[in-house]
Amino acid sequence: MKSDCLNIKGLNVWYKKGKPIIKDTNLLVPNHSVVGLIGRNGAGKTTLLKALSSVFDHRQYAVETVTIEDKATSFHTNFYKSRTYTVFTENNSFLNWDFVHYFNFVCRLYHRKRDEKVLQDLISGFHFEEFLNTDIGSLSTGNKKKVFLITAFYLKPPLLILDEPFDGLDFDATEFLYGLLLQYKEEISILMSSHIAESIVRDRLFQKSNLIGPRQRTRKFKKLPINAKF
Numbered sequence: 001m002k003s004d005c006l007n008i009k010g011l012n013v014w015y016k017k018g019k020p021i022i023k024d025t026n027l028l029v030p031n032h033s034v035v036g037l038i039g040r041n042g043a044g045k046t047t048l049l050k051a052l053s054s055v056f057d058h059r060q061y062a063v064e065t066v067t068i069e070d071k072a073t074s075f076h077t078n079f080y081k082s083r084t085y086t087v088f089t090e091n092n093s094f095l096n097w098d099f100v101h102y103f104n105f106v107c108r109l110y111h112r113k114r115d116e117k118v119l120q121d122l123i124s125g126f127h128f129e130e131f132l133n134t135d136i137g138s139l140s141t142g143n144k145k146k147v148f149l150i151t152a153f154y155l156k157p158p159l160l161i162l163d164e165p166f167d168g169l170d171f172d173a174t175e176f177l178y179g180l181l182l183q184y185k186e187e188i189s190i191l192m193s194s195h196i197a198e199s200i201v202r203d204r205l206f207q208k209s210n211l212i213g214p215r216q217r218t219r220k221f222k223k224l225p226i227n228a229k230f
Contacts, residue, residue, distance in 0.1 A: 003030070003031065003070070004028060004029065004030055004031060004067070004070070005029045005030065005031050005033075005068065005069060005158055005159050005188075005189035006027065006028070006029040006052075006067070006068050006159055006189070006191070007027075007028050007029075007065070007066075007067040007068075008025075008026060008027040008028075008052070008063060008065070008066055008067075009026050009063070009064045009065045010024060010025075010026070010062075010063055010064030010065065011024075011025045011026070011027070011048075011051065011061065011062075011063045011064075012024060012025075012061060012062045012063070013047055013048065013050075013051045013056065013060065013061040014060060014061070015060065021044045021047045022044055022047055022048050022051065022061075025048070027048075027052075029159065029189050029191050030189065031189055032185055032186060032187070032188070032189060033185060033189050033190070034181055034185045034189075034190045034192065035189070035190070035191050035192070036192060036193075036194065037049075037191065037192065037193040037194070038193070038194055039193070045163070045164075045193040046088070046089065046163055046164075046193070048193075049086065049088070049161055049163045049191070049193060050088075051063075051075065052075070052084070052086075052161055052191070053075075053084065053086040053088075053161055054075045054076055054080070054081055054084075056075075058076065061075075063075070066080070068080055068083050068084075068158070068159065069083060069158055082110065082157070083157055083158045083159055084157055084158070084159045084160075084161060085110075085151070085152050085155050085157045085159075085160060085161070086152075086160075086161040086162075086163065087145070087148040087149055087152050087160075087161070087162050087163065087165060088148075088163045089145075089163045089164035089165075089167050091144070091145075091148055094136055095135065095136050095137030096135055096136075096137060097135065097136055098132065098133045098134055098135055098136065099128070099131065099132050099133070099134070099136070099147050099150070100132055100133060102136065102147060102151070103119075103147075103150070103151055103154070106151055106155065107154075107155070110155050110157070112154070112155055115154075118154060119150075119154055122150045122153055122154055123150060125176040125179075125180075126146045126149065126150055126173050126176060127172060127173065128143065128146050128147075128150065131143050131146075140168075141167075141168035142168040142169050142170055142173065144168075145165070145167070145168050145169065146169075146173065149165065149177065153180055153184060156184065156187065156188055157188065158188055158189060159188065159189050159190075159191065160184070160188060160189070160190045160191070160192075161190075161191050161192075162190060162191070162192040162193070163192075163193050164193055164194055165177060165192055165194075166194070
């Protein structure tokens with residue numbers, strides 16, 4: 001049985017050479033866990049997740065080792081990309097596509113067969129039925145995010161990366177997303193960022209964080225006994 005979903009060692013990321021945003025950082029995401037990445041706005045959370053999502057050119061980062069599902073790899077291999085999917089807090093891609101075209105395109109990329117029940121449950125849960133044929137660029141911030149969240153949970157890759165996933169969602173969608181996180185962590189691993197600690201620790205979603213900062217200063221967060229209900 002695989003013990004870890006993702007193990008990153010010695011990651012440095014920069015926009016300008018010599019001025020790293022992420023410095024000498026290790027990250028461990030165990031199997032079947034929700035790992036929370038908490039920090040204030042501008043702390044570098046999105047930069048870290050972009051690196052893990054193969055966004056940066058290799059000239060913008062350096063990393064000692066990348067291991068996913070116990071296999072040594074790199075961020076830009078097809079194997080790594082096939083094991084991850086990211087929902088960014090802002091996504092300006094595919095604005096002229098509607099959900100149906102985007103979803104079908106991504107399913108082909110990930111070689112996923114269509115399961116109507118799973119898809120309809122996600123669409124219904126996010127109350128997205130009336131927007132299936134609306135251009136993504138014409139959607140509100142919340143509904144635009146739902147396009148990528150529905151796709152993410154349908155694909156169900158070994159590692160979901162969610163950047164501020166609750167931003168822009170209405171109450172019902174937020175509650176549905178919490179339920180999905182609790183359900184899916186039994187099958188996959190989820191790395192999610194937030195600048196609001198409550199969104200991580202609610203309902204004991206936050207099992208543990210294995211984010212380890214600069215090596216000379218290790219930070220570990222234990223499971224928190226918080227179970228707020230709304």
